[in-house]
Amino acid sequence: MPNGGSWFDQFVNELPKKPWFKRVGAWILVPIWAWRTPVKPLRGGPRPSIQPADNLQSMMNLIMPLKRENKSPIGRAKAALAIAENKDQIFAGLDNVGTVHFARFVIVNDNICMFSVYDGDFSNYIRDFIATIGGVFDAVVALVEGGDDVLPSAHKVEAFIEWIRRHDLYQVPDTATDFLRDQEALNGDNAASGNDDLSLLPRKLILQLRANANVSLGSGYRAYPGYSAAQVRERLGIGW
Amino acid sequence: MVDASVAQRLVDDMISNLPKHDPGKRPVHTIGVGVDGYFTASDVARKYCIAEHFSGQRICAKVRFSNASGSPEQHDGWSDVRGMATRFLLPNGAATDLIATTLGEFFARNVEDFFEFTKFDKQKPCQRESPWRKILDMLQLKVPRRAPYPGEKTNAGAGILSYANRHRFAQLAVFEAKLIGAPVSYARAAYHAIHTFMVEGPDGVRRPVRFSWQPVAGVRNTNPDAPPDDNYLRQELDHRLRRWPARFMLMMTIGEAGDAIDDPTRPWPAKRVRVVMGTLTLTNVAEDQAAAGEHISFNPWRLVPGIEPSGDPILHARRDAYEVSRKMRGGIACPFFNRS
Numbered sequence: 001m002p003n004g005g006s007w008f009d010q011f012v013n014e015l016p017k018k019p020w021f022k023r024v025g026a027w028i029l030v031p032i033w034a035w036r037t038p039v040k041p042l043r044g045g046p047r048p049s050i051q052p053a054d055n056l057q058s059m060m061n062l063i064m065p066l067k068r069e070n071k072s073p074i075g076r077a078k079a080a081l082a083i084a085e086n087k088d089q090i091f092a093g094l095d096n097v098g099t100v101h102f103a104r105f106v107i108v109n110d111n112i113c114m115f116s117v118y119d120g121d122f123s124n125y126i127r128d129f130i131a132t133i134g135g136v137f138d139a140v141v142a143l144v145e146g147g148d149d150v151l152p153s154a155h156k157v158e159a160f161i162e163w164i165r166r167h168d169l170y171q172v173p174d175t176a177t178d179f180l181r182d183q184e185a186l187n188g189d190n191a192a193s194g195n196d197d198l199s200l201l202p203r204k205l206i207l208q209l210r211a212n213a214n215v216s217l218g219s220g221y222r223a224y225p226g227y228s229a230a231q232v233r234e235r236l237g238i239g240w
Numbered sequence: 241m242v243d244a245s246v247a248q249r250l251v252d253d254m255i256s257n258l259p260k261h262d263p264g265k266r267p268v269h270t271i272g273v274g275v276d277g278y279f280t281a282s283d284v285a286r287k288y289c290i291a292e293h294f295s296g297q298r299i300c301a302k303v304r305f306s307n308a309s310g311s312p313e314q315h316d317g318w319s320d321v322r323g324m325a326t327r328f329l330l331p332n333g334a335a336t337d338l339i340a341t342t343l344g345e346f347f348a349r350n351v352e353d354f355f356e357f358t359k360f361d362k363q364k365p366c367q368r369e370s371p372w373r374k375i376l377d378m379l380q381l382k383v384p385r386r387a388p389y390p391g392e393k394t395n396a397g398a399g400i401l402s403y404a405n406r407h408r409f410a411q412l413a414v415f416e417a418k419l420i421g422a423p424v425s426y427a428r429a430a431y432h433a434i435h436t437f438m439v440e441g442p443d444g445v446r447r448p449v450r451f452s453w454q455p456v457a458g459v460r461n462t463n464p465d466a467p468p469d470d471n472y473l474r475q476e477l478d479h480r481l482r483r484w485p486a487r488f489m490l491m492m493t494i495g496e497a498g499d500a501i502d503d504p505t506r507p508w509p510a511k512r513v514r515v516v517m518g519t520l521t522l523t524n525v526a527e528d529q530a531a532a533g534e535h536i537s538f539n540p541w542r543l544v545p546g547i548e549p550s551g552d553p554i555l556h557a558r559r560d561a562y563e564v565s566r567k568m569r570g571g572i573a574c575p576f577f578n579r580s
Contacts, residue, residue: 203381226513
């Protein structure tokens with residue numbers, strides 16, 4: 001809102017829009033506050049499932065940085081081919097998993113990403129995934145930083161599940177203040193109330209996004225929330 | 241249900257916190273506009289609720305949109321929660337109300353919390369933050385306090401923030417209220433009936449549900465950087481409805497065991513089943529605003545068979561608090577309000 005204040009007041013109001021001030025914020029202020037008030041990265045993967053519908057239409061946002069030697073058009077092409085050459089195997093495998101609504105692979109910069117919406121428990125989803133298309137996925141993971149440590153996935157199931165979870169994005173809660181609860185829980189603070197300062201929420205968000213540079217914003221929109229892939233198929237008469 | 245004296249205290253405490261109050265006006269949501277329209281249930285609504293307005297026939301409706309402030313002074317362009325109270329006039333002569341606001345959650349879990357809130361909700365002089373203070377805020381990665389609106393001498397922002405800092409359950413509502421802004425139109429905001437109700441289907445199954453109105457025209461706020469207009473929402477609605485009706489979809493979210501049924505401070509997860517229950521079509525701003533905007537009295541307990549209140553203590557407190565408020569301002573008692 002135009003404030004009608006002094007020229008100095010108006011100058012200060014415009015500061016956040018100035019490129020030099022943004023650089024001061026990003027290069028000096030944020031690192032200083034990150035040093036003074038360290039923030040731990042929040043764990044990726046789905047939020048705890050409590051009620052039945054919490055186990056439906058969960059998101060997996062897997063961001064896997066390609067190995068250094070693959071951070072090039074050639075490396076990206078290898079990743080694209082690893083998917084394209086095995087499309088039939090992937091689709092058949094996902095059909096067999098049976099609990100997946102949507103799944104797609106995306107290359108963003110030098111990351112190979114898999115985004116999917118699935119029903120049921122995260123660990124079981126990955127376990128089924130390994131059983132049905134683990135071989136294909138191994139070819140992709142072999143191109144990714146740290147991927148060699150969990151291959152072959154069929155022989156290192158638990159390590160592979162944990163590796164996937166580490167690469168799955170932190171899912172910011174749908175409500176801004178629940179994100180504060182996540183930070184508090186990570187620091188062992190589960191009190192119902194505390195001596196908080198809500199005005200610090202912007203800084204806490206900034207520092208969290210420094211610790212978790214990539215996140216999923218909220219649980220997303222659903223046209224038919226609360227229904228499993230199996231229910232949708234059954235009601236549409238296309239079930240298997 | 242709360243003791244009558246508690247309901248009176250609730251209303252008195254709210255009024256005592258107002259910088260100005262006209263005894264003939266509502267102590268909150270004072271400025272409003274009455275609108276006529278009709279509601280048509282969706283084809284699936286009757287599968288979930290046997291209440292008559294969900295049977296599918298066109299139901300006359302009266303709606304009062306409002307600014308949440310209890311001030312008799314109109315400031316449409318100020319950031320504020322907005323209200324949408326809807327009365328469904330049923331063919332059998334009964335009526336039922338659905339009261340919703342643009343805030344998705346409440347800031348108190350029960351009457352005790354609310355009384356605690358009223359201790360903090362005190363008007364204090366508000367001044368423009370000094371440029372040096374703003375710089376200090378920015379250096380701390382905090383958002384500087386907004387400048388007072390033209391003519392804004394006091395507000396309760398500092399007290400409410402202090403309340404939220406002490407009570408984590410209140411933080412979501414307070415945070416959302418702080419950012420809520422001003423809609424470009426009453427028809428371009430989403431409204432949420434924050435309480436849980438129990439609806440009964442034709443098969444006898446009772447489900448906990450929460451209702452929301454979604455504007456077909458979409459949600460849009462005014463530019464917060466532009467000077468606020470104190471008086472535009474009623475005229476905008478009038479002009480809009482003279483051109484074309486405005487519509488809202490009534491969405492019903494079905495809760496699950498374990499969801500916060502009796503706590504209006506806690507939202508439900510986005511994964512809950514959501515059903516389109518019908519469409520409200522607003523046709524015109526009511527000609528008699530004294531009746532449609534001022535004297536009309538809504539009550540969240542004005543319900544019909546098929547819908548029952550949950551055990552939410554705030555919902556229970558509102559029943560009598562609304563009645564106390566109605567009597568104090570001489571509002572019209574609803575002839576259909578027979579529930580005890």
